[in-house]
Amino acid sequence: MGAPRSVAVVATAQTELRxxxxxxxxxxxxxxxxxxxxxxxxxxxxDVDxxxxxxxxxxxxRSISNCGFLGAMGAHHKEESRVEEDGLWAATYGATKIAAGAAEIGLIIAYSKPSESDVSLFYASQVEPFYQRPVGFDHLAASGLQAQQYIRMGGSEADFAKVTARAWEQAAQNPFVDIEAAPSEQEIASGEMVAAPLRRHMMARSVDGCVAVLLAGAEVARGMSSQPVWIxxxxxxxxxxxxxxxxxxxxEACEAAARAAYNRAGLDPRSASIAEVSGSSAAGELMVLEALGLSKxxxxxxxxxxxxAINLxxxxxxxxxIMATGLLRLADAHRQLTQPKVFGLASPETAIVHAAGGVGMQTHCVVTLGV
Structure with missing residues (x-):
């Protein structure tokens, strides 16, 4: 068997996030x-394999819900698989298939409508059932404990407010995010306490949306796009x-995922032009940046x-x-690498993309990109 083939992101599309x-x-x-x-x-x-x-x-x-969406995905009479995890994992699955020579073009789709569900029960279903779930331990509690631990390491509630304010300011400039007005740092710092020391805006806001990414092998990618972004x-x-x-x-799982990606790419994270990361809380975002090796x-x-450039x-x-956040980070990084002037970037060459899942960000996926 020869060396794995190169795989590129050739196009992305998404709905507005509402x-x-x-x-x-x-x-x-x-x-x-x-x-x-x-x-x-x-x-x-x-043309899609x-x-x-x-x-x-x-x-x-509902069970096996993807079966109800096959027509919308264009998956009838095609090989179709479901990944019950964030869409960035689905992208790595697809990239592996193409790299192995099993296909040329793959369509990766991630979607979510948490507005129709009780998100707290979604996370509660993932909690250890014998000791933690009966006492009400959940994603909010885990995030609050992580924030308390981070403060002991030198962080502060003021840092959380600043991180959150920056995130909302950046999102307000993102045409794909539906925001009436970004909360000020003062509004964030005085907001409702949801999991001490985290306040309402310091937790990730669940939204509805869908994103799709097209992957292709090297020869096909060069024919389809003048700016393929390589995984x-x-x-x-x-x-x-x-x-x-x-x-x-x-x-530690984020650290391990990052090491694997960097070793494959030969990348020093401190030299990365762009990082698009998924933090389930303000403290979580800071912890991810550190686990990725972008800071001490x-x-x-x-x-x-x-x-x-962090989370533009x-x-x-x-x-x-939820379930599409990481694949959106991939789409965002793709746009920033192919349209740098739109984002005020000079000549970015590399990007780090991160996704997390589970209670207290139990699972992590890291993908590196280059042009």
Whole structure:
């Protein structure tokens, strides 16, 4: 067997991210996104070799929910797979298929409509069932404990407010995020306490939305796009299910996923032009930046003034379409690498993309990109 083939992101498309798409169903969001992506790429459904979708049966409210969306995804009479994890994992699955020579063009789709579900119950279903779930331990509690641990390492509630305000300001400039007005740092710092020391805006806001990404092997990618963005490294890892067993103040699974991606890409994270990361809370975003090697422990806030452009999209705090957040980070990084002037960037060459899932960000996926 020869060396793995190069794989590129050749096109992306997405819906607007709204607190609720009350006038559209899942199939509407998915079909409109797929049709837009195919128009951008200049191909038809017949050219797509396989479809991989990412979503949640729990959030969708029915088992094997993807079977109801096959037509909207354009997956009839095609090889179709479901990934019950964030869409960035689906992208690594698709990239692996193409790199192995099993296909040429893959369509990756991630969608979410948490407005139709109880997000707290979605996360509660993932909590260890014998000791933690009966006492009400959940995603909010885990995030609050992580924030307390981070403060002991040198962070502060003021840092959380600044990180959150920055995220909302960036998202307000993102045409794909529906925001009436970004809250001020003072409004954030005085907001409702939801999991001490985290206040309401310091937790990621669940939104509805869909994103689709087209992947292709090297020869096809060069024929389809004048600016293919190459996937140079991939890694994923899972931390302990039981929250108390995890190392306080660190995201060891994120560190492991990043090491795998960097080793494959030969990338020093401190040289990355762009980083698009998914933090389920303000403290979580800082912990991710540190776990990715972009700053030293307890100094995540300094990363925003460093050489790497961090979350120009706004990240997950203002807009978290659960199950699609990481794939959106990939689409955002793709746009920034191919349209740098729009984002005030000079000549970016590399990007780090991150996704997280589970209670207290138990699982992590890291993808590196290059042009």
């Amino acid at each position: 607190s609720a798409w009350s006038n559209a169903q899942h199939v509407d969001l998915i079909s409109s996104t797929v049709m837009r992506l195919l128009r951008i790429a200049g191909i038809g459904l017949a 396989f479809v991989i979708d990412s979503g949640s049966d729990v959030l969708d409210g 140079t490294g991939m890694g994923s890892a899972m931390d302990n299910h039981a929250f108390p067993v995890r190392k306080p103040g660190r995201l 422990p307890g100094q995540g806030f300094d990363t925003y003034s460093g050489p790497t 999209s706004g990240g997950a705090l203002p807009a978290d379409p």
